Amino acid sequence: MVTMSLQFNGLTLFPTTLSYRGQGGAPGGLSCGAAGAVTTLTHVRSFGTILPAVDGWCAAEGVRYASRRPYPERCRMIVRNKPRIWELAFALRGSVVPHIAGPLLSLVLIAGALVWLEQSYHPLPAIDATPFTVFGIALSLFLGFRNNAAYDRWWEARRLWGGLLADLRSFAREARLFVQDEPLRREMLEVALSFLHLHRASLRRRTEAIEDGLAEFRDAAHPPDAALDRLGQLMAGALARGAIDGFGARTLSARLSSMALQQAGCERIAGTPLPFVYSLLIYRTTYLYCLMLPLALIGAAGWLTPLFVGVAAYVFLGLAEVSEELSQPFGDNVNALPLDAICRAAEISLAPHLGQQAPAPLLPKDFHLT
Numbered sequence: 001m002v003t004m005s006l007q008f009n010g011l012t013l014f015p016t017t018l019s020y021r022g023q024g025g026a027p028g029g030l031s032c033g034a035a036g037a038v039t040t041l042t043h044v045r046s047f048g049t050i051l052p053a054v055d056g057w058c059a060a061e062g063v064r065y066a067s068r069r070p071y072p073e074r075c076r077m078i079v080r081n082k083p084r085i086w087e088l089a090f091a092l093r094g095s096v097v098p099h100i101a102g103p104l105l106s107l108v109l110i111a112g113a114l115v116w117l118e119q120s121y122h123p124l125p126a127i128d129a130t131p132f133t134v135f136g137i138a139l140s141l142f143l144g145f146r147n148n149a150a151y152d153r154w155w156e157a158r159r160l161w162g163g164l165l166a167d168l169r170s171f172a173r174e175a176r177l178f179v180q181d182e183p184l185r186r187e188m189l190e191v192a193l194s195f196l197h198l199h200r201a202s203l204r205r206r207t208e209a210i211e212d213g214l215a216e217f218r219d220a221a222h223p224p225d226a227a228l229d230r231l232g233q234l235m236a237g238a239l240a241r242g243a244i245d246g247f248g249a250r251t252l253s254a255r256l257s258s259m260a261l262q263q264a265g266c267e268r269i270a271g272t273p274l275p276f277v278y279s280l281l282i283y284r285t286t287y288l289y290c291l292m293l294p295l296a297l298i299g300a301a302g303w304l305t306p307l308f309v310g311v312a313a314y315v316f317l318g319l320a321e322v323s324e325e326l327s328q329p330f331g332d333n334v335n336a337l338p339l340d341a342i343c344r345a346a347e348i349s350l351a352p353h354l355g356q357q358a359p360a361p362l363l364p365k366d367f368h369l370t
Contacts, residue, residue: 096321104313107287111294111309118298129296132289136312139285143319146278150327153269154337157329160265161342164199167262168192168346171255172353178248179238188234189350192259195227196346199263200339203270203330228260266330274327279320286316338362340370 097104118124172189179185198217202224220226235252238244244252290313297305325333341362351358362370 096318096325099321100314100317103287103317104310107290107313108306108310110291111306112303114294115298115303115305119302124295124298126299127292127295132293132296135289139289139316142285143282143316143323146274146282147319147323147326149274149278150323150325153274154326154329154335157266157269157337160262160269161337161339164196164259164262165342165346165349167255167259168196169349171252171259172350174248174251174255176353178244178252181238181243184234184238184243186354188231189353191227191230191234193346193350195224195231195259196343198227199224199266200343203266204332204339224263228256228263231256270330274323279324282320282323286313286320289316338369 114124171192175185175188179188194217202222216230217223217226232253235244235249235256239246239249290309293309293312294305297308301308322335325331325335329337330339344359344362348358348361
């Protein structure tokens, strides 16, 4: 239970208690109270039990509640407009500069040391710039190829999650059409929504995000598959009892198969990274190029050599780091997919079918969207 200030319709109520409570006082719901009055909101059951690691809104009262184990800042996607020209030099959120600052500074210092050595002690061997031009073009082409491969993974992952969201919405409409038993239909939709949250936690390898989930899913070897299996059992039981006709069962089963196909596609991306030899070759070649580049620039550029080396290193190392982040669309980086926001969109879409008030969508905070 948390004591906080509540502002509703322009009226500030203090103190306000905020606690998780479900049907009959069982854990899993959210209660908002002020001046002795308590309002139980059972529609956020999925946030308290299946998705405890996502900040949300108590839509009925306008109360922001904090999760017990929030996701770290790094698991957020950057959402912002094109920065203004004076912001380009200072924008760090979503930039690769913090990741490559160490190697970049090292290469600049090495270039400066070579210039100092050449001018103070002994002239270094001068190399014509033509080989470096050819070398740089080849390196750029290879970096472009790898960046395209990484973006293809990111974009495919986004399409798969878009397909999951579309399948979940269609499943809700088809369940309303073919399943007349309301308690059964509600259970099916709740299990389907649980599958989406479990799938998100599984892709991010965050088992703590499902600690408070349903025991039958949490204790399974593969929780998302357990949720889909449970859906299949519900449909089979309904067909056996005559609660669903054969055509309805076939339609819902096809939708379930489509969800499983999208799930397998996401797991394929998460479990099959880009070949390590790509990263090895890219970084080795980039460092070799940047370490040898001063030998071609010292004679003509002098003390400007570290600047030109820094620019070249920023371009090549930055592109390599961008491809690393994009190749892991479910990873722990600020350019990963906003899976929490997609799950919230699913909750908003299914709320009318569950007879609940839809929660507010997740919005970017400081240009970060979870």
